[in-house]
Amino acid sequence: MNYKNHLGLMIFFMLAFGVHAQDYDRVDATIQLYPARCDTPEDLSKFISRDFDTDVEKVRAIYSWIIQNIAYDPKEYKKFDYSFRQYRERNIKEEETRNKIIHRTVQKGLAVCEGYAMLFERLCELQGIDSYLVRGDTKSNFEDIGRSFKTVHMWNVAYIDGTPYLFDTTWGAGKYHQQFIRDTSYYYFKTDPEKFIKTHYPDLYEDAFLTETISRSDFSSMPLIIDRSMNYSDLVQPKTGVIYTEMYFDEIQFIVKNANTGNIYYSYGIDKEPVKQIKRENDTVHFTVPLPIGEQDLLIYFDQEPALGFKVK
Numbered sequence: 603m604n605y606k607n608h609l610g611l612m613i614f615f616m617l618a619f620g621v622h623a624q625d626y627d628r629v630d631a632t633i634q635l636y637p638a639r640c641d642t643p644e645d646l647s648k649f650i651s652r653d654f655d656t657d658v659e660k661v662r663a664i665y666s667w668i669i670q671n672i673a674y675d676p677k678e679y680k681k682f683d684y685s686f687r688q689y690r691e692r693n694i695k696e697e698e699t700r701n702k703i704i705h706r707t708v709q710k711g712l713a714v715c716e717g718y719a720m721l722f723e724r725l726c727e728l729q730g731i732d733s734y735l736v737r738g739d740t741k742s743n744f745e746d747i748g749r750s751f752k753t754v755h756m757w758n759v760a761y762i763d764g765t766p767y768l769f770d771t772t773w774g775a776g777k778y779h780q781q782f783i784r785d786t787s788y789y790y791f792k793t794d795p796e797k798f799i800k801t802h803y804p805d806l807y808e809d810a811f812l813t814e815t816i817s818r819s820d821f822s823s824m825p826l827i828i829d830r831s832m833n834y835s836d837l838v839q840p841k842t843g844v845i846y847t848e849m850y851f852d853e854i855q856f857i858v859k860n861a862n863t864g865n866i867y868y869s870y871g872i873d874k875e876p877v878k879q880i881k882r883e884n885d886t887v888h889f890t891v892p893l894p895i896g897e898q899d900l901l902i903y904f905d906q907e908p909a910l911g912f913k914v915k
Contacts, residue, residue: 626788629659630666632653633666633670634670638671639671640709641708642708643704643721647729651729660729661760661769664729669786672707672712672713673712673775673782674712674713674714674772675712675713675714676778677712678712678713703716703720707721713772714772715756715772718771719736719757719772720735731760731761733759734759736757737756738753738757738803738809739752739802739803739818740755740801740802740803742801742826743826744826744899746826747826747911748823748844755772756772757772759809768790768793768795769793773787773790774788774790796833803816803818816834823844824842825840825843825910828910829904829910831862832909836860836861837858838886840856840912844915845900845912847895850893852893853890853893854890854892856890856891859886861904863909864905866887869900869903874906893914899914
């Protein structure tokens, strides 16, 4: 599976549903004492069973161990590829391959997204926690804006006290740009579905756990929403991530709700320029950005931090 997180700025951040943050601290500290490699997922599961009682603590331990010890390596992609002649043979080989991927991940500490997700699922299974794999598309860089839907990634759903939550240990472990950079984050631990849909779109929409419908074409056309405090619904104008120059004169008008920002900047390349025309009304900010001819990528910054990304055509 492909993994893209080019613009991801990992922010350490916890969502404590049903358990206090200090309990998570205890879990995370305990995980630091575990071995970085295990012969089998069963060996790792025994440590978790010994040290934790509740499902939320166990899932936290699973997530923490994986993001702290597994490195993303694209060479692992299709490491155990297989062929088959009939569906029964396919099912047998598929399960054999799954087990090989899980054992290699826990033994070698290397994986692509399927290794991360399959190990997470297996450890949940060993702990008696309902979970399953989710396949789908992701949006993380300018090239993703406006392209057709592709199944390029894998993540997890796990049930805690009967409630489903979203997890992505691959993105929680760090990012890959020519080499793996470990940058552990708990943003993708029990992520709010309204935040998750900004970057992850499942093959089966029911796995988004949203009441409103965001179509695949909506996901494809939406801009990069990098500011983690924002939801897709906060962007009032422009609603799409592709800015067509023929639809504008010499500037782009923006309307953004719930924008926690003082200063706003923009960039079509390396240099950031301050936005000069800003108007605030209650929780909504209005501003304009000049639109030069020949530019391709536009990045909006809130207080020096990347917030929104658009493709210019």
